[in-house]
Amino acid sequence: MQSWNSPAEDRLLSPYTGWTRAHWERLADRMLDAVARHATPRQALIHLPGPVSGNGRHSDGLEGYARTFLLAAFRIAGARGADGTGALAERYAEGLAAGTDPASPERWPRLAACNQAKVEAASIALGLHETRPWIWDRLDPGVRARVVDWLAEMLGGWVPDNNWVWFRAVVEAFLRSVGGPWRQRDLAHAIERTEDWYAGGGWYADGADGPAPFRNFDHYSGWAMQLYPLWYCRISGEQAEEGLADRYRARLADYLTDLQYLVGADGAPLHQGRSLTYRYAAAAPFWAGQVFGAPALSPGLARRIGSGMVRHFTERGGPDDDGLLSLGWYRPHPPIRQNYSGPASPYWASKGFAGLLLPADHPAWTAVEEQLPVERGDFVRTLHAPGWIASGTRADGIVRIANHGADHADQGEVSRHAYDPFYSRWAYSTATGPELGGPGPVPDAEGAVHPSAPDLALPGGGPLDSHVALLDDRGRPSHRRPLTRLAVNGATAASRFRAHWPQHDGAEGPWLTTASALHGPWEVRVVRVDGDPGGARLRIGGWAVSGAVPPEQRTAADRAEARAADGLVGAVVALHGPESGPLRPGVRASTGRSSFGAHAAVPYLEAAARPGVLYVAAVALGRSLDAAPSVTVDGPSVLIDWSDGSSDRLVLSSGEGAAT
Template sequence: MTLAFQLPPEDRESSPYTGYTRAHWEAVADGLLASAWRWSTPGGALLDLPGRPSAAGVRSDGLEGFARTFLAAAFRVAGAGGGDPHGWLERYASGLASGTRTPGRDDTESWPLILDHLVAGQPMVESASIALGLRLTAPWLWKNLDAGVQDRTEEWLRGALRHTPAPNNWYLFPHTVAGFLESVGRGDAETAAVRQRARELLEGWYVGDGWYSDGDGRAFDHYNGWALHLYPVLDAHLAAADAEAYGTRLREHLEGFGLMFAADGAPLYYGRSLTYRFAASAAVGLGAVTGHTPLSPGASRRLISGSLRHFLDRGALTEDGLLHLGWYGPHKASLQTYSGPSSPYWASKAFVALLAPPGHPLWTDPEEPAPVETADRVLALPAPGLLIQSTRADGIVRLHNHGSDHVRPHDGETATDDPLYGRQAYSTRTGPTASGNIADNHLSVEVGGRGSVRRRIHPLGAGGGDGWGWAASWHRPVFTAGPPMVPGLRVESVTVARGPYELRVHRVIGAPTDSRVTHTGWATGPDDSVVSALHALHGWDEGSELLRAPQGTAHARWAQVPRLAGQAGGTTVHVSLAALTAEPLPLEEAVTELVVEHGRVQVIWALDGARSVIGFGPMAVSLLD
């Protein structure tokens, strides 16, 4: 795709996989900033980008445009040691002066006040980007502001310290504001209190394997990298403080997260706020900058540049250089109510990589293969209940979800389908179907013609060995119409991943007589270069059918989904083999024998004759030679 701004020539000697160098990153940052600043107010306080407004309203959206692009400018200038050839900081200095002059007023420039998250809280999110940008550029911007502008900016920022955040990663926004104020000698008991509060919450949200839950409950998604790791690790790095605890967790997170990028650079399409796109690579860049990473500099650059280029090459920008609201082009199902025209610019967090100066190994070492390009891999993450499966031949990464549901502990289980969390599996080549279409990668119990959805997920374990892995969970089916539940009804699910194959086993307990069970596979488009297979092994009617999803996915304008169906009643076991691959995989090349008896499922793999054994209650999965 032709970009609205010019990039340097590719360097295939230094970057054989992507062609991108540090100069490309600087050029992209400058190009995004130049395109966005065409839509600024005269005083530069708001960037009113064109497009549908968010639920917070157009004034908040304008602040969002200022704050999120400021973060890109700050990484750009700080990484260049204050070098600012395009004069970005002068523009943001003008905007600070204009926006803080009369906060809360309904005029051309004034910023909205920071209030509680349930009232008009979006400015609290943006306060963190402004504070971080000011901290990064303090020697060149903050120290040269008039004292009055400094005082007004502090007073506006302190609204974040005095109001209630949303009960999740939002608590790191006042933490970040307080960190900036302390860094410029304006700390006090108020700043110390919010920082201590955030640290205590982070300890409670940390579950292990390098993963935090985004608030109480089990919400594991991209917010781990671009928020829950980014803010505390970067805070310690900028303060030259001991970051051992947070740094160790980031390193452990990247052990698994480094596997979550496809060979074509795509991150996993999974969780909310996906319109932030290449912000998904922020944790990788942060690890390289701070040294808290298991990845080599060459592999790190391969991942971050691959992700950046992936979206630039696939239409993420409009003709005039603005980021679309969507994934590649516009895509409504990728958005939330808080998504506005400037929301995609949280992608600016990827430019944290520019804090590594030009002579850093991140930029000087040659690119190395990404983890997905080195071998077939299966990695179980028991703490979040996730199973990562990648295949070298096609470069596809799949994520099997047995632990992340985005349902808070005090919330009831509603019958609302949540495609971004409720599906059994996600990948770098497919997106979930929209909630009004047939659900992909989903098991539904049908009682009286009413189908169920999966909401709260209860992990049962995860593990594996060399070249294989498993994860298991149970859920209580919630019905889309009629009564909210059937007493005693429960579904236990196990995924065993081996090579490109996914053995999916479900035990349905307590289903009424004459119930039905349906199970779907991956959603693909008619022109996709990938193949979705779903084979019936046990407990299904003969064969599968293809159903249409006219709203498509983020990867396909129109999609189709394979579906199996079978009878249920009492306790039944249903086994299938799924695959998402570049070439069709005949069933006989995968499995040669299946035995289901006495509460156990045994599968013989055609590849080497090894036997997978799945036992229910208590859960036990093994692979025997």
């Protein structure tokens, strides 16, 4: 049941979500009205309740203005100036006047002094472009001059070598469009670096310090790397580089062809990558396909995905009863915070409302909703660029991936890379999230969190769920990053990494080669220790199943399960290991560590590590599990027989390892 005054559902137009454009407009109005209650008198800063980010309260106030202005801009432009509240344009125009006035107590931090302001400047520039007839063209000339002056500090300014290059390019494209200053080399740099990061199949890495295969993949590929290049072309108009919009449009179409497979039937996006508290932003690339004319998905399918995602979060606590988005996935969850996360950070969710730019008679709003891939039937799909194998099951609507390509690590020294729960797990899904370390590190005097070793709050000092590790003599699990991709073929993938313990003493152990084959709710995971493990033990972790009450735990001789109250089951089954050290099952419970519920439980298998031996486990997540697969191991070859009579084969060769 929705806790807000939502319009009536239309199950003829929207048979899967019931949502229409009116739902989107009502929700946007509710969110904008809620944040207005926290604005400074002249609307330039919006100080929302919650912990201060590492950038400080002043920056957070600008963030509150800029990110909600993006939502307001979509609402204003989509209604051709006749927005539901009747005063959005005036409110945000007043904020522009005060924020850019050096003498105002509400003045914004300067871009040259506050790097985070550069991020927010891009949202302001984008919003000003979309609302030009209703805001920019009506501003006093003096205010326009001050806005140009504030934005102009972006020229030649430092930005990280990742999606931030487009913040600078979008700002300068807007400046160019209004007769302000701009630098061709800044624009060229964004275009050139984007080509360097293109991984094929429509996917971009979000920055990279070496050649392909890249390892920086998450939702940023859709809500930043796909979005801003096309918006740069939209703002630039005829001044955009020849053929650039067509190039970016074609890549977005290819990307969406893959991305549609990473959405659960309940509307949930894949829970992987940083900044997950942006929530609705995951819908942005699907709307972008309609806004920019990338014809990969039909209008009815694009709206079904967008409405499904936003309804998914809206019905689970975001916005809250006060109409505000909290720092969390559904409801507040402190461990999901990152150093740059402030109380207004979640409002990049505004990107997910880009569909409001489309007129009410656009096919994206008038076409009948269509089924998601996971609603049409079971699938296994290879996503080559990020090194993922995706499996979706129609019976429960869950999508899972096996991750053998993404860890967001650079090419530096192995021993200094701690694991990152949002990137370096072996598996992610639309129904579960990783354990994040209890209540989180203690904030500093400014309220900011600086987790130098986010795993230390976990039992044993490290990760368990969806993880493979060697346990040292103190029971501490090794870390995976950086991984090396070996193969991604059909339903199978493989990678290797050197076991190390960076959060303690930087010690390094042997290499581990792992491979996965996916089928329905099951993953067969094969592990080999390449080198002397000493006295270490090997541990293979299953899914973190969560709920409002502690999940039920079950163990047998070769199997462990965790079952949530809603019927979601995580299971691990030992399929093969040495007789001298068989895989033994167990379950670990935790509280306050999952974004999906107060209580979680993780089934796992553990054994004495032996060099050169294949350890084979079946790992499952679902609400209706069929029989576990069986395997036949012959040297480096593992023949997998699935319960439906089909089969797959994994081969781990000697040396560095491979899989076929």
